[in-house]
Amino acid sequence: EQEMQKLEKNPVISALTQPVAWAPILAVIIVLLGIEFPPILDPNFELISKANSGVAVFAAGLTLSGLKFEFDLEIIYNTFIKLILMPGLLLIVGLLVKLDPIHLQMLVLSGALPPAFSGIIISSRYQVYVRTGTSSLAVSVLLFMVAAPFWIWITRMASTWNF
Numbered sequence: 112e113q114e115m116q117k118l119e120k121n122p123v124i125s126a127l128t129q130p131v132a133w134a135p136i137l138a139v140i141i142v143l144l145g146i147e148f149p150p151i152l153d154p155n156f157e158l159i160s161k162a163n164s165g166v167a168v169f170a171a172g173l174t175l176s177g178l179k180f181e182f183d184l185e186i187i188y189n190t191f192i193k194l195i196l197m198p199g200l201l202l203i204v205g206l207l208v209k210l211d212p213i214h215l216q217m218l219v220l221s222g223a224l225p226p227a228f229s230g231i232i233i234s235s236r237y238q239v240y241v242r243t244g245t246s247s248l249a250v251s252v253l254l255f256m257v258a259a260p261f262w263i264w265i266t267r268m269a270s271t272w273n274f
Contacts, residue, residue, distance in 0.1 A: 178245055182250070186246050194225075194254055194258040202215070202265070205218045206272070219266045223255065225248060225252045226248055226251060230244060
C-alpha cells in the first residue's frame, strides 16, 4: 500500500506505469537502436498505424462534442505558443544552422502543427485539463489553415536572407 501511495504522489512514475506513456518512448528507443522487425509483421504494424490516427481523431471529436466550447486567454496563449512562437523559434534556429529551404520549411511547418490528439485522450482518461486542452486543440486546428500558408510564405522569404 505504501508503494502505491508513492506512485500516486510522483506523477512521472505514475505516468510511466501506463502503456500510453511508455509505448512511444519504447518506440523511439527501438528506432534509435535500429531494431528491425521481420517483414512478416509489416501488415500488422501498417494496419495499426493507419487506424491509430483515425481513432485519435474520433476520440477527440467525442471529447469535443461532450464539452461546452470555451474561449479564454489561456486558449489564446496556447494557440499563440503553438502556431506563432514555436514555428518562429524553429525558423530562427533553422536559419542559424543554415538549413536548406525545403528542410527549413518542413521544420517550421512541423513546429506549427496543431497539438497531438493523443493529449486529449490522455487528459480525458485522467480528467485533467480536458475542456481547455480540447478547446485549444480545436482553435489550433482551425487557425492552422491560416498559419500553414503564412509559414510557407515567410519561410520561403527567409530562405533568401543572408546571415
